[in-house]
Every structure is written in structure tokens, then in C-alpha cells.
Amino acid sequence: MELYTGLQRLNLSKNPLTTLSWQLFKNLQLVELRLEGIVFICGCEIRWIQLWQQRGEAGLQTQQLYCKTGANKIRLRSMNIAHCDLPDISVTHSNLTVMEGDNITVSCNGSGSPLPDVDWTVKGLHSINTHQSNVYWPNIHSINLTLVNVSRDDNDFVLTCISANVVGMTNMSLQLAVQYKYVANMKYKTLPW
The missing domain is CATH 3.80.10.10 (Ribonuclease Inhibitor)
Structure with missing residues (x-):
């Protein structure tokens, strides 16, 4: 709801x-x-x-x-409840700079008690991506996001990792900078002299 x-x-x-x-x-x-x-x-x-x-x-x-x-x-x-707080979050990169066509993996760790759910938001991302989730019991949930054959269409895309449990949500974002070779399409015209 x-x-x-x-x-x-x-x-x-x-x-x-x-x-x-x-x-x-x-x-x-x-x-x-x-x-x-x-x-x-x-x-x-x-x-x-x-x-x-x-x-x-x-x-x-x-x-x-x-x-x-x-x-x-x-x-x-x-009220004093033990092992009950907002999750902490950390990512392996603050910003990502990659060449078009490269592959890159970025990790996000959510820690806390209760153990948080962790995920990357990738809606609108053009590059092929895979997620791999690992839980390091009792209080760390890690998720790796691998971008394969990074597209120039994803230049300036903001990747956001979200960590949430019953207490609340925290998030951290980083910007993807995709460098690519510019190919000029020039047409030559012969001028009559």
C-alpha cells in the first residue's frame, strides 16, 4: 500500500x-x-x-x-531495543569512470541489525548488468553489480544502492562517467572553381 x-x-x-x-x-x-x-x-x-x-x-x-x-x-x-538500528551503507567507489565497452564491478555493503536487504537501482540503465548477493552472517549483506560492455548511453547515469530493514532505509549514490572515442562523420564536397 x-x-x-x-x-x-x-x-x-x-x-x-x-x-x-x-x-x-x-x-x-x-x-x-x-x-x-x-x-x-x-x-x-x-x-x-x-x-x-x-x-x-x-x-x-x-x-x-x-x-x-x-x-x-x-x-x-x-524504549531501548537491542540490535535494532538503521542500516549503515558503504560502496567501493565514489564515482566510476570507465571506457565504453569495458566491464566494471561495484560493490555495496549494507550492515546492521536486523540484517538489511540491499539492492542497486538500475532502472533505465542501458548496459547489461548482473547482481550477485552475499550475506556475511550475522549483520552484513553485500551486493555486487557488474556492468558488461558499458554503453555510452549510460554516461552520467546515477547508480543508487539502497539498504533497508524494519527500522528504515539508507542509500548511497555514485555517478557513472563513460568515456568514448568521438567519431566524426564528415562528408567532403568538391567545390567547382
Whole structure:
């Protein structure tokens, strides 16, 4: 389910929710998200709300939010869940410069707990590409993107690696610079003298 992307204010207060996923809000630029009167179940699934509250996003910093752990109701600000954070991300290159026709492999590592899903966005890429995924248990997910026979049509293409878990998403982008030989197609005309 995806919400209308132009939505800026959303009031979910006093709903019988016990959890809420950040993925519903990933494409929104919310100015205000009202969650007062909801008692969530304390856990990793709502850690993103706590992080937004700490950062002052969507007006959450002014709200008294609560979660339940067993029979105890605590303030969300006080929730402490071990092994539950946003993923970290790193890529092997900051920018890629290749010659047309070359092959290149770039790696992206997403680490964190819970283990994140990691992927490259390649929609619109002309070069042939393959993905190879490796998991280094317990907390690193690596994905290699290999571009084969790189096309000049991909010059200035922005490759983005995304790392996501139940807490949220991080991404890192790099620009592909494809160098190629310019071939001038010149026609000669004989001028009558």
C-alpha cells in the first residue's frame, strides 16, 4: 500500500494500531504525523518512530507517544531495543569512470541489525548488468553489480544502492562517467572553381 505522495499532514491519533511500518511513509514529505493516543507494542518495528521523534521529524517531537512491553506502558522516548538500528551503507567507489565497452564491478555493503536487504537501482540503465548477493552472517549483506560492455548511453547515469530493514532505509549514490572515442562523420564536397 502506498499513500498519496502529495500528502503533508496525516492524523492517525487514537487508532487501535499496535505497530506501523516506515515503508508506508517512504515517499512522503510529511510536515505532520499525529500518533497521540496510540499505544504501540514496544519493538524494533516502531524504532523508526522513536528515531523520527528524536530528530524532530513530522512534528513527532511535541507528542507524548507510548508503547507497551508486557503489562508496562512506557514513553516511546524511553524504549531501548537491542540490535535494532538503521542500516549503515558503504560502496567501493565514489564515482566510476570507465571506457565504453569495458566491464566494471561495484560493490555495496549494507550492515546492521536486523540484517538489511540491499539492492542497486538500475532502472533505465542501458548496459547489461548482473547482481550477485552475499550475506556475511550475522549483520552484513553485500551486493555486487557488474556492468558488461558499458554503453555510452549510460554516461552520467546515477547508480543508487539502497539498504533497508524494519527500522528504515539508507542509500548511497555514485555517478557513472563513460568515456568514448568521438567519431566524426564528415562528408567532403568538391567545390567547382
